[in-house]
Amino acid sequence: MTDRAEETVSEEPGVRVLVVDDQRLIREGIASLLRARPGVTVVGTAVDGRDAVARALELRPDVVLMDVRMPELDGVEAAAVLHARAPECRVVMLTTFDDEEYVVQALRAGASGYLLKDLPADRLAQAVRLAHAGVTQLDSSVVGHLTAALPAAPQPPPAVSLSPRETDILRLLARGHTNREIATRLHLSEGTVKNHVSRILGRLSLRDRTQAALRARDLGLL
Numbered sequence: 001m002t003d004r005a006e007e008t009v010s011e012e013p014g015v016r017v018l019v020v021d022d023q024r025l026i027r028e029g030i031a032s033l034l035r036a037r038p039g040v041t042v043v044g045t046a047v048d049g050r051d052a053v054a055r056a057l058e059l060r061p062d063v064v065l066m067d068v069r070m071p072e073l074d075g076v077e078a079a080a081v082l083h084a085r086a087p088e089c090r091v092v093m094l095t096t097f098d099d100e101e102y103v104v105q106a107l108r109a110g111a112s113g114y115l116l117k118d119l120p121a122d123r124l125a126q127a128v129r130l131a132h133a134g135v136t137q138l139d140s141s142v143v144g145h146l147t148a149a150l151p152a153a154p155q156p157p158p159a160v161s162l163s164p165r166e167t168d169i170l171r172l173l174a175r176g177h178t179n180r181e182i183a184t185r186l187h188l189s190e191g192t193v194k195n196h197v198s199r200i201l202g203r204l205s206l207r208d209r210t211q212a213a214l215r216a217r218d219l220g221l222l
Contacts, residue, residue: 014038014039014040014041015039015040015041015062015063015128015129015132016041016043016059016060016061016062016063017034017040017041017042017043017061017062017063017064017065017128018042018043018044018045018046018052018055018056018059018061018063018064018065019031019034019042019044019045019046019065020045020046020047020048020049020051020052020064020065020066020067020070020075020078021045021047021067021070021094022047022048022067022069022070022071023067024047026067026117027045027047028045030065030094030124031045033121033124033125034121034124034125034128036121037121037122037125038125039125039129040125040128040129043059043061044059044061047070048070048071048072048073049066049070049072049073049074049075049077049078049081050072050073050078051072052064052066052073052075052078052082053073053078053081053082053085056082056086056089057085057086060086060088060089061089062089062090062132063089063090063091063092063128063131063132064079064082064089064090064091064092065092065094065128066078066079066091066092066093066094066111067093067094067095068093068095068097068102068106069095069097075093075095075106076093076102076105076106076109076111077109078091079091079093079106079109079110079111080109080110082110083109083110083111084110087110090112090113090131090132090134091109091110091111091112092111092112092113092114092115092127092128092131092137093106093111093113093114093115094115094116094117094119094124095114095115095116095117096116096117098116098139102114103138112131112134112135112136112137113127113131113135113136113137113138114137114138114139115127115137115138115139116139119139162200162203165186165196166196166199166200166203167221168186169182169186169193169196169197169200170200170212170215170216170219170221171216171221172185172186173197173200173209173212173213173216174212174213174216174217174221176213179193179194179197180193197209197212200212
């Protein structure tokens with residue numbers, strides 16, 4: 001269990017923080033740095049995920065700074081338990097691992113942030129205050145990994161302004177009708193339909209009728 005001798009609860013008002021890390025030197029170091037920062041009160045420490053859950057339910061901190069890899073119960077699993085049992089408590093993962101899989105798992109578990117341990121002390125204290133305010137935070141390198149891992153989002157078709165007649169023609173064209181069939185349906189000459197089709201292709205920056213059919217689908221005309 002937690003070495004209670006290493007805990008010194010500050011009497012100054014501030015965001016109540018529980019520091020969780022299985023390495024004593026790191027745990028004590030983070031707690032000591034935060035105790036020296038205004039607006040932050042370290043209410044305790046925990047040595048692993050299981051201890052973190054017990055201590056958090058006992059002390060009801062505002063923010064839990066949680067390591068990811070720990071024995072007994074890892075940080076992600078502990079975050080999920082706290083999200084279910086103490087949803088008012090914000091869990092911020094504080095780790096050396098910037099693996100996108102850990103990030104996704106942590107956020108799905110309900111973590112309010114994912115930061116790396118090389119943060120300056122003032123930045124870490126600010127992160128604690130922001131987490132308490134409900135701001136989700138990701139380390140900049142973590143954001144870069146996530147962006148690289150995610151597939152590019154499909155781009156919506158550019159906004160266009162087609163007349164009602166052009167819209168009707170595009171819809172029929174997309175359904176496979178020839179210019180002559182479109183002319184018959186809309187009571188137009190075949191030459192007029194041909195001119196409309198050329199204008200539609202130019203306005204939408206399309207090469208041919210196949211691309212026009214795909215764009216009609218994207219525009220919700222089918």
